[in-house]
Amino acid sequence: MDYDVVIVGGGVNGTGTARDCAMRGLRVLLLEKADFGVGASGNSSGMIHGGIRYMLSDRRVTALACRDSGAIQRIAPHLLFRIPFIMPFTSRRDGATLRERAAFYATEVYVGTYDRYQPLKSGKPSTRLRADELYRLEPGLRPGLHGAVTLDEWGIDPYRLCALNAVAARGYGATLRTWTEVRQVLADGGRVRGVRWRDVLTGEEGEALAPVVFNAAGAWSPALARASGVDVPMRPGKGVHLTLDRRYSSYGVILTAVDGRQMFLMPHGSESIIGTTDDDYYGDPDDLEATNDEIEYLLEGAASLVPGVRRARITRAWCGLRTTVRAWGRYEDALSREHQLLDGAPDGAAGLLSIVGGKLASYRAQAQEATDRIERLLGRPVTPCRTHEVPLPGGDAVPDPAALARELPVAPPVAAGIVHRHGSRARDVLALVRDDPRLGLVVCRDAGLLAAEVVYCCRHEEVRRLQDLRRRCRLAVGGCGGLDCARLGAQLAGRTLSWSADRIRAELADLLDAGWRERRPVLDGVQLAQEELLRAAHGLVEVA
Amino acid sequence: MTPTPGLLEVDVLVIGAGMAGAMAALAARDAGATVAVASRAPGATALSSGAVGVAPDPTASPDEPLAWLRAPVEAARRLAARRPDHPYAAVGVAGLWRLGEALRFAARQLEPLLAPPLERPRLLATPAGNAVRAALCQRSMDAGDLLAVRGPLLVCGFAGHLAFDAALVAAGLARYTPRGGPEVGDAEVALPFDDPAARPHELARALEPPGAAERLGEALRIPAGALGAGAILLPPVLGLDPAARVPERIAAAAGMPVAETLSDVPSVPGLRLHAALEARLRVAGVARVTGEAAGAPAPGRAVEIGGTVVRAETWILASGRFVGGGIARRGALVEPALGLPVQAAEGREAGVHLARRPAASLTVRDRRAPQPLLSAGLRVDAALRPVDDRGRPVHPRLLAAGAVIGGHEQATDGSGLGVAILTGFLAGRAAARRGA
Ligand SMILES: Cc1cc2nc3c(=O)[nH]c(=O)nc-3n(C[C@H](O)[C@H](O)[C@H](O)COP(=O)(O)OP(=O)(O)OC[C@H]3O[C@@H](n4cnc5c(N)ncnc54)[C@H](O)[C@@H]3O)c2cc1C
Ligand SMILES: Cc1cc2nc3c(=O)[nH]c(=O)nc-3n(C[C@H](O)[C@H](O)[C@H](O)COP(=O)(O)OP(=O)(O)OC[C@H]3O[C@@H](n4cnc5c(N)ncnc54)[C@H](O)[C@@H]3O)c2cc1C
Numbered sequence: 001m002d003y004d005v006v007i008v009g010g011g012v013n014g015t016g017t018a019r020d021c022a023m024r025g026l027r028v029l030l031l032e033k034a035d036f037g038v039g040a041s042g043n044s045s046g047m048i049h050g051g052i053r054y055m056l057s058d059r060r061v062t063a064l065a066c067r068d069s070g071a072i073q074r075i076a077p078h079l080l081f082r083i084p085f086i087m088p089f090t091s092r093r094d095g096a097t098l099r100e101r102a103a104f105y106a107t108e109v110y111v112g113t114y115d116r117y118q119p120l121k122s123g124k125p126s127t128r129l130r131a132d133e134l135y136r137l138e139p140g141l142r143p144g145l146h147g148a149v150t151l152d153e154w155g156i157d158p159y160r161l162c163a164l165n166a167v168a169a170r171g172y173g174a175t176l177r178t179w180t181e182v183r184q185v186l187a188d189g190g191r192v193r194g195v196r197w198r199d200v201l202t203g204e205e206g207e208a209l210a211p212v213v214f215n216a217a218g219a220w221s222p223a224l225a226r227a228s229g230v231d232v233p234m235r236p237g238k239g240v241h242l243t244l245d246r247r248y249s250s251y252g253v254i255l256t257a258v259d260g261r262q263m264f265l266m267p268h269g270s271e272s273i274i275g276t277t278d279d280d281y282y283g284d285p286d287d288l289e290a291t292n293d294e295i296e297y298l299l300e301g302a303a304s305l306v307p308g309v310r311r312a313r314i315t316r317a318w319c320g321l322r323t324t325v326r327a328w329g330r331y332e333d334a335l336s337r338e339h340q341l342l343d344g345a346p347d348g349a350a351g352l353l354s355i356v357g358g359k360l361a362s363y364r365a366q367a368q369e370a371t372d373r374i375e376r377l378l379g380r381p382v383t384p385c386r387t388h389e390v391p392l393p394g395g396d397a398v399p400d401p402a403a404l405a406r407e408l409p410v411a412p413p414v415a416a417g418i419v420h421r422h423g424s425r426a427r428d429v430l431a432l433v434r435d436d437p438r439l440g441l442v443v444c445r446d447a448g449l450l451a452a453e454v455v456y457c458c459r460h461e462e463v464r465r466l467q468d469l470r471r472r473c474r475l476a477v478g479g480c481g482g483l484d485c486a487r488l489g490a491q492l493a494g495r496t497l498s499w500s501a502d503r504i505r506a507e508l509a510d511l512l513d514a515g516w517r518e519r520r521p522v523l524d525g526v527q528l529a530q531e532e533l534l535r536a537a538h539g540l541v542e543v544a
Numbered sequence: 545m546t547p548t549p550g551l552l553e554v555d556v557l558v559i560g561a562g563m564a565g566a567m568a569a570l571a572a573r574d575a576g577a578t579v580a581v582a583s584r585a586p587g588a589t590a591l592s593s594g595a596v597g598v599a600p601d602p603t604a605s606p607d608e609p610l611a612w613l614r615a616p617v618e619a620a621r622r623l624a625a626r627r628p629d630h631p632y633a634a635v636g637v638a639g640l641w642r643l644g645e646a647l648r649f650a651a652r653q654l655e656p657l658l659a660p661p662l663e664r665p666r667l668l669a670t671p672a673g674n675a676v677r678a679a680l681c682q683r684s685m686d687a688g689d690l691l692a693v694r695g696p697l698l699v700c701g702f703a704g705h706l707a708f709d710a711a712l713v714a715a716g717l718a719r720y721t722p723r724g725g726p727e728v729g730d731a732e733v734a735l736p737f738d739d740p741a742a743r744p745h746e747l748a749r750a751l752e753p754p755g756a757a758e759r760l761g762e763a764l765r766i767p768a769g770a771l772g773a774g775a776i777l778l779p780p781v782l783g784l785d786p787a788a789r790v791p792e793r794i795a796a797a798a799g800m801p802v803a804e805t806l807s808d809v810p811s812v813p814g815l816r817l818h819a820a821l822e823a824r825l826r827v828a829g830v831a832r833v834t835g836e837a838a839g840a841p842a843p844g845r846a847v848e849i850g851g852t853v854v855r856a857e858t859w860i861l862a863s864g865r866f867v868g869g870g871i872a873r874r875g876a877l878v879e880p881a882l883g884l885p886v887q888a889a890e891g892r893e894a895g896v897h898l899a900r901r902p903a904a905s906l907t908v909r910d911r912r913a914p915q916p917l918l919s920a921g922l923r924v925d926a927a928l929r930p931v932d933d934r935g936r937p938v939h940p941r942l943l944a945a946g947a948v949i950g951g952h953e954q955a956t957d958g959s960g961l962g963v964a965i966l967t968g969f970l971a972g973r974a975a976a977r978r979g980a
Contacts, residue, residue, distance in 0.1 A: 438704050523917060528873050535956050
């Protein structure tokens with residue numbers, strides 16, 4: 001056998017499990033049909049939250065999520081940022097109806113109980129705000145609110161979380177292959193023996209043999225498992241987010257949508273994000289686009305508390321598929337009802353292990369459980385997991401950006417962006433500038449992206465396509481859609497990865513296509529003028 | 545009544561000072577009318593590549609020898625025949641027939657900047673390594689015409705200037721060699737000054753002072769000699785002010801013809817074009833008003849723009865598309881200055897009623913396909929009068945010119961500045977006739 005385990009899917013579950021398996025000495029092959037994080041993981045809200053939603057239904061989930069959130073902070077402190085949230089009260093206690101009072105009381109108990117778990121993830125306890133305090137903190141809220149409670153959450157760059165788990169796994173000997181799709185799980189006499197794969201860029205095909213196949217293909221996993229006769233009980237839910245061009249609040253604001261669901265508006269770097277919708281989706285998972293209704297739903301919900309967003313420039317709408325467990329499976333040793341590990345043996349596919357559901361926030365614990373199961377399937381003793389102790393790449397000794405900016409020739413905001421993305425490896429990125437001052441060129445002012453970072457990611461972070469740089473270092477993701485940076489990024493990547501001129505052009509077109517899909521439904525106002533400019537700037541392609 | 549802060553009475557008021565507005569004003573002025581031009585800010589013209597595209601040839605085959613390129617006017621006719629909604633079709637056969645005259649008029653008006661038109665289009669390189677056809681180009685680009693370069697073409701970048709990748713451009717242009725284009729080589733030379741982070745307009749300025757262009761020309765002799773080059777192609781940063789004669793000075797020092805490529809954004813050649821139009825308007829005695837026309841009444845009535853009250857019998861709306869601000873989408877497509885109806889198309893349907901459709905239904909998934917949303921704009925009759933949803937002129941003395949007229953995607957269909965020149969010229973001439 002070539003490997004001990006083949007992992008299908010480079011989302012947070014696949015990459016997290018690859019890292020754990022590799023750290024425990026297993027021979028791992030990770031196959032991802034596109035790039036790390038392109039599925040639910042990268043398109044999630046990126047909140048390493050403690051699962052306050054589960055407070056009422058399952059406190060074990062909350063405790064687990066809080067504890068694991070604390071672990072992620074220890075191993076990747078650079079990737080995380082604190083987001084204080086406020087949950088405004090829309091009615092007053094006295095004079096409120098009985099129902100409003102009950103909701104009011106429940107919120108406080110709910111948030112108060114959550115406080116007990118906050119130390120697990122170094123969150124601050126909640127506070128109550130009077131109306132005047134609330135408006136001082138958040139003047140953009142609509143008038144007539146009666147106060148709020150605060151709660152503390154953490155955000156993360158989910159794409160980098162996936163990529164760093166994968167790169168870490170590689171460091172422990174795992175083989176990574178992006179843009180490689182698993183076409184078929186191979187089986188013999190009721191046992192899997194590996195997979196058949198196809199490289200979608202080169203067309204190359206091959207087989208990789210292993211006694212265990214871990215199906216972490218997210219919303220695609222039912223189809224993959226079904227081909228082996230295994231039923232993965234999943235209920236896919238489409239979730240749409242909007243990105244707005246600037247900060248419309250200083251704090252995250254918890255909102256109630258028109259249909260009573262919870263939503264949020266949160267500041268994110270220099271932008272804001274509104275999320276999310278949640279609707280059943282049984283279409284093709286490769287064909288997701290935000291609809292006009294979804295966009296309206298999000299805007300209306302956000303405008304109900306922060307009216308200013310109605311004037312906002314929406315820079316993109318992005319979607320992912322939640323992979324919620326549909327029903328109880330047969331195996332109840334799952335850690336929680338939030339995720340399940342399904343063994344294919346009863347369906348005649350022994351060695352095929354599938355994961356359904358789970359949160360980004362508890363990916364590490366999910367990966368630990370999966371790795372334990374993989375070791376058992378391999379007939380080995382379960383060995384200790386160390387993924388909560390050993391830092392992810394760059395997670396050790398994260399440098400102070402200001403100090404770094406003094407030491408090396410970069411502006412402090414640029415240094416901050418690089419430290420956020422690369423942690424201690426920011427030094428390696430910036431060392432490239434010391435060796436070649438040309439790489440000190442700021443490719444995108446908005447994202448604080450340096451030419452050196454593009455080159456670094458291409459060399460060290462499994463970049464096979466130009467669009468991978470959207471996820472590694474936010475190339476061409478901002479409101480300008482890559483007006484300044486796309487062609488320059490393509491040239492830099494092309495040089496670093498020895499692409500031909502034709503390949504560079506094709507990659508550039510593919511990068512622009514990816515942005516177009518996200519902006520097409522939201523073209524309005526200034527953003528539409530920006531799109532026209534972008535199309536013109538890249539429209540000089542009429543081949544005579 | 546308080547006295548009006550300054551009343552300007554002219555025959556023609558032009559709103560917008562891009563290529564279309566400037567051409568309209570100059571054509572009307574040239575025909576004897578008094579003209580005022582009001583504008584808010586630079587528009588698409590100042591961002592353009594700097595060369596005038598008139599029309600791609602819809603019937604050309606990609607394998608044809610380059611020498612078979614059709615004349616711009618003929619290409620425009622073929623385009624009009626295939627696209628009944630295109631402004632070239634809207635102006636009618638008689639209008640389109642004057643395209644050659646309009647181009648010559650533009651070249652004469654911008655004589656210091658533009659090279660004289662040829663019978664055939666020029667084939668010019670972009671910084672992405674493609675070749676596009678141009679009916680008119682700046683003098684700084686002329687020697688890069690792939691159909692006229694004698695001997696190999698050396699594409700040369702500047703060391704430290706990452707934005708222009710000479711090897712990439714050369715590899716792209718080599719695709720044209722088998723069809724009659726020149727042999728291509730590439731090189732990199734050090735700039736006579738050192739600033740790796742300089743932006744294009746900073747580089748352009750830095751080449752202007754005495755000695756700078758000459759030192760660059762000297763440095764080019766080495767790689768040009770090694771290739772046996774017949775001409776040198778450089779990034780589009782050869783001076784901001786044409787009076788500094790940067791390309792000519794580099795060429796003299798290098799001992800061979802030198803050209804720059806077309807530009808992407810930000811565009812030094814676009815800035816040059818903008819400056820040249822402004823200078824020409826001044827010389828021609830056109831009154832300039834800076835400010836925004838918003839909620840304006842109809843021609844013949846006084847309108848206040850940026851503190852000046854202007855009265856003119858004829859108005860020409862040349863306010864551009866989305867970049868210029870002549871058309872906007874604010875939940876629905878609108879024409880902000882005069883509130884004229886905006887026409888959009890969806891599938892086989894077209895009309896004013898589509899202006900409220902969601903953005904997604906006015907676009908198609910394939911980014912490279914024509915996008916109806918980006919072709920939205922005013923509909924005009926053959927006399928360039930904007931029409932309402934029933935096809936009737938909104939006002940007998942209100943004309944439109946340039947990208948504010950819909951039916952073409954100004955940014956990508958290769959006819960943007962050509963449409964601006966033709967419709968600007970026709971509108972200006974027509975307005976002068978009415979004014980007289
Ligand atoms: C809108 C939204 C918001 C969310 N917000 C949060 C949040 O704030 N916090 C939180 O903790 N969780 C959140 N979640 C949940 C969380 O994102 C997911 O549970 C988690 O990312 C699932 O990870 P995964 O690796 O299982 O799946 P995915 O990330 O979807 O990964 C599956 C991968 O498999 C690949 N693949 C599929 N088929 C094949 C094949 N045949 N061969 C090779 N590769 C294949 C896909 O390309 C994909 O990359 C959110 C989810 C959504 C949709
Ligand atoms: C990046 C880019 C590259 C391009 N490259 C090429 C190319 O290589 N070749 C080519 O042929 N075409 C090219 N085009 C297209 C071409 O530039 C345009 O089609 C053309 O310039 C349009 O000219 P215009 O005068 O109609 O509009 P604009 O140049 O946009 O001018 C509109 C003017 O109207 C003013 N205005 C708008 N509203 C008001 C108001 N309410 N009150 C007062 N003033 C107002 C604006 O301030 C501006 O001055 C390019 C376009 C872009 C954006």
